[in-house]
Amino acid sequence: MDQAVxxxxxxxxxxxxxxxxxxxxxxxxxxxxxxxFAHAGFYMLGAYVGYALSRVVGFWxxxxxxxxxxxxxxxxxxxxxxxxxxKFGHVPELLITFxxxxxxLEVVQLIWGRxxxxxxxxxxxxxxxFTLVQSAAAGLSVVLGHASAATCAHxxxxxxxxxxxxxxxxxxxxxxxxxxxxxxxxxxxVIQAALTHPEMAEALGHNVPRxxxxxxxxxxxxxxxxxxxxxxxxxxxxxxxxxxxxxLFVVVVVGGTGSLVGAFVGSLLxxxxxxxxxxxxxxxxxxxxxxxxxVAPDGxxxxxxxxxxxxxAPILPYLLLVLILIFRPxxxxxxxxx
Amino acid sequence: xxxxxxxxxxxxxxxxxxxxxxxxxxxxxxxxxxKIAWIDPLSxxxxxxxQNQLKSFxxxxxxxxxxxxxxxxxxxxxxxxxxxxxxSLNGLKSAIDQNIRYVTQGDGSGAAGALVDAINxxxxxxxxxxxLFMNYAAVDPDLTNSKCSYWHFRxxxxxxxxxxxxxxxxxxxxDIHKVYIIGQNYAHGVQVAKYAKADLARKRPDxxxxxxxxxxxxxxxxxxxxxxxxxxxxxxxxxTGNWGSDLSLLVKAANEAGLNVKFFTxxxxxSGTPTSLGAGAAGRIYFVGYxxxxxxxxxxxxxxxxxxxxxxxxxxxxxxxxxxxxxxAMAKAKSTDPVKVAAALEGMRLKSYNGDxxxxxxxxxxxxxxxxSVWQKTDAKNPYSVENTGYTFAPVAHYDxxxxxxxTSCQMKRPS
Numbered sequence: 001m002d003q004a005v006x007x008x009x010x011x012x013x014x015x016x017x018x019x020x021x022x023x024x025x026x027x028x029x030x031x032x033x034x035x036x037f038a039h040a041g042f043y044m045l046g047a048y049v050g051y052a053l054s055r056v057v058g059f060w061x062x063x064x065x066x067x068x069x070x071x072x073x074x075x076x077x078x079x080x081x082x083x084x085x086x087k088f089g090h091v092p093e094l095l096i097t098f099x100x101x102x103x104x105l106e107v108v109q110l111i112w113g114r115x116x117x118x119x120x121x122x123x124x125x126x127x128x129x130f131t132l133v134q135s136a137a138a139g140l141s142v143v144l145g146h147a148s149a150a151t152c153a154h155x156x157x158x159x160x161x162x163x164x165x166x167x168x169x170x171x172x173x174x175x176x177x178x179x180x181x182x183x184x185x186x187x188x189x190v191i192q193a194a195l196t197h198p199e200m201a202e203a204l205g206h207n208v209p210r211x212x213x214x215x216x217x218x219x220x221x222x223x224x225x226x227x228x229x230x231x232x233x234x235x236x237x238x239x240x241x242x243x244x245x246x247x248l249f250v251v252v253v254v255g256g257t258g259s260l261v262g263a264f265v266g267s268l269l270x271x272x273x274x275x276x277x278x279x280x281x282x283x284x285x286x287x288x289x290x291x292x293x294x295v296a297p298d299g300x301x302x303x304x305x306x307x308x309x310x311x312x313a314p315i316l317p318y319l320l321l322v323l324i325l326i327f328r329p330x331x332x333x334x335x336x337x338x
Numbered sequence: 339x340x341x342x343x344x345x346x347x348x349x350x351x352x353x354x355x356x357x358x359x360x361x362x363x364x365x366x367x368x369x370x371x372x373k374i375a376w377i378d379p380l381s382x383x384x385x386x387x388x389q390n391q392l393k394s395f396x397x398x399x400x401x402x403x404x405x406x407x408x409x410x411x412x413x414x415x416x417x418x419x420x421x422x423x424x425x426s427l428n429g430l431k432s433a434i435d436q437n438i439r440y441v442t443q444g445d446g447s448g449a450a451g452a453l454v455d456a457i458n459x460x461x462x463x464x465x466x467x468x469x470l471f472m473n474y475a476a477v478d479p480d481l482t483n484s485k486c487s488y489w490h491f492r493x494x495x496x497x498x499x500x501x502x503x504x505x506x507x508x509x510x511x512x513d514i515h516k517v518y519i520i521g522q523n524y525a526h527g528v529q530v531a532k533y534a535k536a537d538l539a540r541k542r543p544d545x546x547x548x549x550x551x552x553x554x555x556x557x558x559x560x561x562x563x564x565x566x567x568x569x570x571x572x573x574x575x576x577x578t579g580n581w582g583s584d585l586s587l588l589v590k591a592a593n594e595a596g597l598n599v600k601f602f603t604x605x606x607x608x609s610g611t612p613t614s615l616g617a618g619a620a621g622r623i624y625f626v627g628y629x630x631x632x633x634x635x636x637x638x639x640x641x642x643x644x645x646x647x648x649x650x651x652x653x654x655x656x657x658x659x660x661x662x663x664x665x666x667a668m669a670k671a672k673s674t675d676p677v678k679v680a681a682a683l684e685g686m687r688l689k690s691y692n693g694d695x696x697x698x699x700x701x702x703x704x705x706x707x708x709x710x711s712v713w714q715k716t717d718a719k720n721p722y723s724v725e726n727t728g729y730t731f732a733p734v735a736h737y738d739x740x741x742x743x744x745x746t747s748c749q750m751k752r753p754s
Contacts (some may be wrong), residue, residue: 001566005562006562006566006595007566010560010566014560014562048409114385114386114389115384116386116583116586116610116614118613118614118711120616128594128596131596156569158596159594159598160595163594179563234587235583235586235587235590235614237386237583237610238584239556243559275560275563278562278564278567279563279567279570285650305665310551311552314558326412
């Protein structure tokens with residue numbers, strides 16, 4: 001029971017981290033009409049810039065400034081490169097973000113090297129957020145922070161790291177802020193208008209290119225924020241962009257490109273799909289046995305059926321990607337059919 | 339004392355005498371340049387490890403070029419294989435095209451297996467252009483058993499030997515009752531699980547294997563679900579052959595979830611992993627290897643020089659053994675021809691930095707002492723700060739070569 005709770009929390013927290021990335025990506029997609037291949041690169045950049053800043057000014061200011069720096073870099077990239085190739089169509093735009101992803105990777109490796117850097121969370125986050133105490137006598141209970149050694153002597157104590165709790169908190173705050181911004185402010189209304197009807201918004205006197213630059217910068221800043229948090233929670237290394245990049249596209253495709261709600265639901269879904277099945281050591285053979293059907297070990301389908309859910313877990317998100325593309329190409333909440 | 343009358347005459351006699359007795363003075367190989375093709379990752383997830391090894395090779399070549407028994411010059415020519423067997427073969431082909439006759443590789447038994455096959459074929463088809471393979475880290479036991487080759491020499495202890503040492507240590511750890519085995523889903527991870535189960539069943543049948551998992555190699559970024567599973571299994575000890583990011587992240591996730599179990603690893607000392615271990619892991623992370631960072635003696639100076647030069651750790655110490663063996667064999671064979679050098683390497687015994695070593699003739703598996711060391715704060719006895727963390731691996735057990743030696747089923751085909 002205690003591990004099931006931990007598992008679901010793990011899934012939700014990694015889903016929420018994905019949401020910090022996919023929300024920016026999906027906003028940029030709405031605007032450009034193409035996926036930003038360099039988005040995961042900005043995530044990595046956030047982690048490294050956060051690491052560099054945290055050594056000078058400490059973690060908390062770095063958490064604030066790193067997204068700002070990354071957002072600024074994103075805005076500059078949009079202004080200087082992306083806007084120029086915009087008129088040539090989607091393929092050059094796609095290619096330039098693709099090129100940028102390699103550029104970011106190489107620059108990061110040149111500056112910080114190829115080995116992981118020690119980007120540790122501050123002391124307050126380096127401890128457990130709460131401890132689940134599962135004892136035979138008293139059942140399941142929750143203790144904030146560490147549970148006392150005396151309690152744990154007679155029960156199983158599982159800690160949930162504060163970094164992950166913090167990750168969930170930041171993502172939820174971000175979701176709230178994003179929603180307030182887009183739905184209840186003038187800037188948000190202009191952005192929404194510029195995303196769906198750029199010509200009309202321009203005709204009404206709004207500087208649409210600047211809106212695009214801001215959205216791109218903001219999306220990158222969100223990725224940078226996710227990078228600082230992801231970098232401290234996991235490991236800050238040059239491969240972190242590639243690791244998160246492929247799964248990010250699954251999220252956006254599953255949720256529906258261009259939809260914030262879709263990005264949210266897709267992120268949580270993929271987050272859970274990445275973690276929960278890993279803990280199930282049951283296979284189709286077991287499932288068949290449960291309904292009274294025995295699969296012979298020499299049967300044709302046996303090698304496939306004997307694979308446990310834990311073994312196939314890493315491919316499940318990609319399986320979902322393929323299924324979604326076949327049966328619902330616009331994604332769960334997507335609005336565009338093209 | 340008549341003959342000392344002329345100091346000049348004495349000096350010239352002495353010089354002549356020295357010249358006559360100095361081994362290798364007139365040998366053909368002296369002054370020759372021996373190129374070694376290094377085929378290992380320089381890009382991708384395992385790049386940090388490959389870069390460290392390449393630097394170590396270049397550093398060692400420089401050292402041996404100043405003075406070695408054969409009087410040859412070593413030159414390391416790197417080829418990036420991206421840990422892929424296919425890319426390794428491309429590297430080998432380029433190396434052969436450049437007339438390089440020595441190949442060295444270590445990261446990944448898949449790539450090593452592909453190289454052995456290709457080198458066997460090459461040597462059979464191109465007499466006079468034979469290539470010799472010095473394997474410094476690929477530890478799949480098959481390479482010196484069912485797939486053993488005359489042209490392959492392994493300098494690291496293989497999976498079965500390391501597990502032999504680990505389980506000999508575990509045998510006396512009375513607080514170990516439940517073991518969980520987790521590994522990377524390829525040859526190495528599978529072999530570790532196989533030998534762990536077999537050796538524990540033999541030495542500690544009371545130990546229960548409470549779970550076993552194989553995960554994708556170098557792809558997992560979040561080990562929390564695996565850790566939750568291990569925790570639910572009630573394990574008190576983990577045995578893992580993981581390396582690189584797969585070990586760093588596993589230990590980190592375990593630290594965070596309050597999984598305070600012992601880890602018995604093969605590669606906790608590899609680039610990047612010590613940095614992620616941290617204080618929380620002190621006293622619980624063990625690793626088995628042919629050495630440890632606090633060996634002292636001549637290797638200590640090399641470690642310090644390496645750190646001063648690259649700000650990195652020199653830990654793949656069998657690179658030293660490799661060049662030592664090669665230069666001794668070249669001196670013994672009086673040639674740099676791989677055919678003669680291979681014959682000289684067979685059964686060669688030496689004193690290396692980690693004690694007496696022997697290149698076993700039957701299967702070309704180096705026999706050497708093994709150590710088990712544990713992650714802890716540096717102290718007066720164990721002063722070497724690994725990756726500048728203030729922590730180190732301190733030895734807790736030392737096994738003579740025969741303890742961890744395992745039999746071989748190799749039926750070596752020697753060239754006639």
